[in-house]
Amino acid sequence: MPRARRRDGPRRGGRGARSNAKMESAASDDEAASEVLSHYSSASEGTSVAEEVPGGDVVDEQAQQEEVEDKLKECIDNVMDKSAKTRQIALESLRIAFSSKTLFDFLLERRLTLTDSLEKCLKKGKGEEQSLVATVLTLLCLQMGSGPEGEEVFRSLKPLLITILTDSSASPIARQSCATALGMCCYIAAADMEDLVSCLACLEGIFGMSCSTDASLVPSHHSPLLQNLHCSALQSWSLLLTICPSTQIKKILDNHLPKLPLMLSSDNVNLRIVAGETIALLFELARDMEEDFFYEDTDLLCTKLKALATDSNKYRAKTDRRKQRSIFRDVLHFIENGECHEETIKFGLECMYVDSWARRRMYNAFKEILGSGVRHHLQNNELLREIFDLGPPLVLDAAAIKASKISRFEKHLYNSAAFKARTKARSRVRDKRADVL
The missing domain is CATH 1.20.5 (Single alpha-helices involved in coiled-coils or other helix-helix interfaces)
Structure with missing residues (x-):
């Protein structure tokens, strides 16, 4: 199981005249955002070497890079704008840029300014803006990596993420993004056990209501937005399990293996699936410690898993049934036979095998935050390459790329x-x- 950690810590967006003015202002804002995104999108399509165009001219990659950086500097400045719409446009542009490209050198000298701006946005923003800020923060931490720079970003905003996540009066969308950000940033940059344990406890406090034995707190009593929050918290919690030491895993097995099956009865398909995957991950971690690991309620658990793997209830959407059956067949097969379904991820000239539940959780976490940019980061981001044991980034010449x-x-x-x-x-x-x- 790959680990990307250092030191002794955990492994690892007149009335008529006024109306027209507002419409023109909104249109100009949209045009500005479109311009920023199109500039970055076109720049991100370039390869790492200069390419010849039909006219025989060579693309000036340096000039193109400078143009992109000028746009990003403008976006970073706009994160502190008085207009909420301008801030969100800037944050969305940064989200796309950070997920599409590796920008360590550019961000290194600007991380303190950007971190300070993100902190202020988290404090004064609402709902959607806070959610976007949490996503950009996660991507910033991913860009900085697991060294002192990433740790500095995580440590400065961790208390605020926890405050929003545990505030029941805060926007559910913002809390959901903060749950993802807390788990991802801790996974990437936590340097000691204290950070890891505190983040695990915070996330447990969120999704714990969905696996309570109290009848008033069963999953069916929760709103869809709250169930989505619990789902994100459980995903982040299970990601952190992959870097926990064995002593911590033993405590978690005792406390949570009997409770998690209760979440399998949730009416939210995503929550059921994440619960099933987390159960499989716990079994995998337990078997890594003890080859002959035995769970006394395995038969009852397998009965529940088999029902979900063959679920044909018509009141569930067809796509939900198909997705659920596929996942739970894999979960059931692993618990009964110890064999994990293998997936091959291709990127550039390389490929990576996802052949365990730990690697599956790690890859899905990065894929969720990076979107289509995950392949670029697998090729070029040293942090991801270390986590997935891919070695240093490949250096290819023009002929190899063209071939x-x-x-x-x-x-x-x-x-x-x-x-x-x-x-x-x-x-x-x-x-x-x-x-x-």
Whole structure:
């Protein structure tokens, strides 16, 4: 199981005249945001080497990079703007930039300014803005890595994240993002057991209501927004389990393995699935410590898992049933046979195998926060490459990159051939004259 940690700590967005003015102002704000995002999007498509264009000119990557950095500096300044809309546009631009590119050098000298700005936004912002700030904070921590810089970012905003997360009067959306941010930032940058234990306890306090034996606190009594919060808290908690020392895992097994199956009866499909995956993760961690680990209620647990793996209740959405059955078949198979479904993740010229529940939880956590940028970070972000044992980033020359790509024309020919073959196959099946076996 990979660990990305250092020292002795844990492993690891007139009346008519006024109305027109407002509309024009809103339009100009949207145009500004569109311009920032389009500039960054076009820049992020560039490769790590200069490429020749049809006219024979060479793309000036340095000038392009400077233009991108100027836009990012403007976004960082706008995070402190008086207008809530301008702040959200700036935060959304930063979110896209941080998830699409590795920017350690650029952010290194600006992290204190940006951290201070994010802290002020968390304090005075509301709902959606707070949620966006928490996401940007997570990405900033991911960019800084597990060294002193990342630890500094985490330590400065950890108390505020916990305050919002545990405030029942705060926006559920903001609390949900803070739950994700607390777990991810602790996983990346926590330097000692005290940070890890306090974050685990905080997250337990949130999702614990969904696995309470008190009838008034059963999952069916919770609103969808509260269930989503519990789901995020449980995901963050299970992520932190992957860096817990064995002594801590033993306590968690005793306290939570009997309780977590209660969440399998939730009417929220995502909460059921996360609970099932967490149970599988606990079994995996327990078997890592004791090969002959035995849980006395395994038969009862397997009965519940089998029911979810074969659930055909019509009141559930078809996509929910399909997703649930697939996950719980994997969970049941692992608990009964100890075999984990293997997934292959391809990025650039490399591939990575997700062959354990711990790696699955880690990869899904990064994929959720990075979105489509996860492959870029797997290729270039030293933190992720250390966590997943990928070694230093590959240094490729122009010839290697060009050889790994197929041209647009070749892709078009392939798609055309595949379309024709598919059409012929379907026509034969649909033809009433076809033989019926």
